[in-house]
Amino acid sequence: MPRFAANLSLLYPELDFPDRFEAAARDGFEGVECLFPYAWDAGELAARLQGNGLQQVLFNAPPGRRERAEIERAWQAGDKGLACVPGREAEFKAGVALALSYAAVLQCPRVHVLAGVVPAGLTREAVQPLYVENLRWAARAAAKEGLRLMIEPINTRDIPGYFLNRQDHAHELLEEIGEPNVQVQMDLYHCQVVEGDVATKIRRYLPTGRVGHFQVAGVPQRHEPDCGELNAGYLFGVIDEVAAQCGWDGWVGAEYRPARGSEAGGTSAGLGWLRAARAQAAR
Template sequence: MPRFAANLSFLYQELPFLDRFDAAARDGFAGVECLFPYDVPASEVRARATTLGLSIVLINAPPGDWAAGARGLACVEGREGDFRESIERALAYATAVASPRVHVLAGLMPAGSDRDAAIARYEERLQWAADQAARAGIALMIEPINPHDMPGYLLQRQDEAHAIVERIGAVNLQVQMDLYHCARVEGDAVVQLRRYLPTGRVGHFQIAGVPDRHEPDEGTLDWRSALTAIDEIAAGTGWDGWIGCEYRPRRGAVPEGTSAGLGWIQTVPGGFG
């Protein structure tokens, strides 16, 4: 069964960031991921993960001014210099904490802007970033994100993401398939999973319940069929990635709120993997 990673930007939010590593390890996770860890020295993050025997499996590249509404720089006109700085910072941090993957957010398209021009910028910058990442031995992820959660986001569909990866042709550029976002946009995420995982272009999964983004066992996502499909395809292709648990615990950011909601993983054959 695929391995589960705790997303420490979503789970255990009642704890200071580094203490979330301890909580994830106590609950049985073998891997962790997070959005933007850059306020914490990489040496401290690496030391905590190493002490606990945790793999850091994914971080995001800096997205610009998140608090001011930025959601990535890769397609944004006039921000090429900032984009390159964000990639360089992300690769240095990922190398320091031994994360093999970096997710690069596409960015928002202002109303009325030229989509074709934005896609062209996006692909040109991704090509450059993939070249830099290859030298560092790191894989870059691009992720379709649904417009309900992130209005105006450039990349929303699986077919768009896979077409971009195919056109660029870099072996270390892959799709991060979030089953929550996929289901919000394209309906049956299991159908999409079975279509795209065998291509070899999916490098990472994430999961949450639909539509409220709580634990996967709440809502309409057919999460058991999704995990079964991943397991079956992985057995035939050798795919050995991770599934990031990127959801908001239904009990909220309260003591043991995350832990109390992990029963769904415990019903999966192999548990935490």
């Protein structure tokens, strides 16, 4: 069975963020991920991880702004990353530096670098050289700390105009970037929305060694993985099968919005998909 990490930015929404660590551990998660940890002191979050026996496996570099208190607001205001955005290179580098400092304290081996939205009046082709240049710089900075960077194709229904949408484009970008510590974050939800044929893509790309992390949610509503058209249980089996063949030992992030919303205990009640995966693995 793959190792599953709870995305604490989305799961357990009835709790304050620092209290979600304990809830995830109580439900049997051994790893956690989140969107942006910067509103909280890194040392405090590290203590929550240690106190609950959890590993931070992933978080995002800032989507915009330089001040920690502004980062979440930047996301809500429409900043979805800066890697492809001309004129904001200094802000991008400052954000990466902040992310690397948090990764060191949290002992987190992966940081997702958001690509951003292609600015109005420009094309994807026009901004790709800047994206590649920024990722090379970030990768070399991360390599000094022994960290890996993730790039993630995201569907344009959720983020219209997002620079990176397809698995094949992501892998082409890895070739162009040319840095061994840059990998693809393969979100099965986004992949299904944009492309479909998800199992075939897992079989194609996981053995390359260039998939560093998976995420999952139900399609189309982004609820629990067992809600909707995505056969998550089958795909977990495919990941298991291919991982055993190629030696992959990463994580699958549960990045979904609980169908029960902020109902007390709603996230825990919706973990039937996780219990089913554990039962299948025990057979």
